[in-house]
Amino acid sequence: MTTTPWWDVKDPGVRVVSDIDFTVCTPAVQVAPFTPPCTAPDSKGCVLVAEGHSFPGGGRCVADVTRFPKVMDCGYRDAFSKPFYDWMGSLTFEDDRPIESTVSFLAQSPHPITFLSNRNRQCEAGTRRFLNRLPVGVGALYVREVGDYRPLWAFKLEQIKRLAMQWGAIIWLDDQEPPMVPPGVQWRHPVSLIPPP
Numbered sequence: 001m002t003t004t005p006w007w008d009v010k011d012p013g014v015r016v017v018s019d020i021d022f023t024v025c026t027p028a029v030q031v032a033p034f035t036p037p038c039t040a041p042d043s044k045g046c047v048l049v050a051e052g053h054s055f056p057g058g059g060r061c062v063a064d065v066t067r068f069p070k071v072m073d074c075g076y077r078d079a080f081s082k083p084f085y086d087w088m089g090s091l092t093f094e095d096d097r098p099i100e101s102t103v104s105f106l107a108q109s110p111h112p113i114t115f116l117s118n119r120n121r122q123c124e125a126g127t128r129r130f131l132n133r134l135p136v137g138v139g140a141l142y143v144r145e146v147g148d149y150r151p152l153w154a155f156k157l158e159q160i161k162r163l164a165m166q167w168g169a170i171i172w173l174d175d176q177e178p179p180m181v182p183p184g185v186q187w188r189h190p191v192s193l194i195p196p197p
Helices: 082-088 100-107 121-132 152-166
Strands: 015-018 062-064 071-073 113-120 138-144 170-173 185-188
Touching: 015 100, 015 152, 082 113, 082 121, 100 170, 113 121, 113 152, 121 138, 152 170
Parallel strands: 015 113, 015 170, 113 138, 170 185
Antiparallel strands: 062 071
16 A cells, blocks of 8 residues: 655755645735625525536635535635736735744745745736745746636646646645645645644
């Protein structure tokens, strides 16, 4: 029986790719939350077909697991649409609050950290200013192009697969578990950064 290896962040053969929001920082939102109109077929809620099911208009409803049958209610936070990114572009990312445990972990890497975010280019300059203040080697920052309204994981998995082909071993930090983890990639939730015994 084979076991999954724990790849040490200090290992020079390992590269680290990290999410930003709720992994490296807690966003300091300074405007009203984004609550677009529901684009589900039934504005009162819809039967859960699949977790993260997308609807026309770029919307996505969030599953309410406390109700049966499971129902998706709006407003949803992660609707990747033009109004959402216009709202994101109005935030001041320099005021985000670093998560010290993750920052300390990333600071141990011998390589600059690659950051991967569902933010788009409207948010890039402010995000870079925030990252450059951290005691971490900042490498590439991958964000969505303006007009890319794909579901949450479509953009991230595309980038991770490309980096996995480029590098032999990746530790991927993200506060949400991806629907799939490509070969050569070790996903870790930021609260579980300590290697197992």
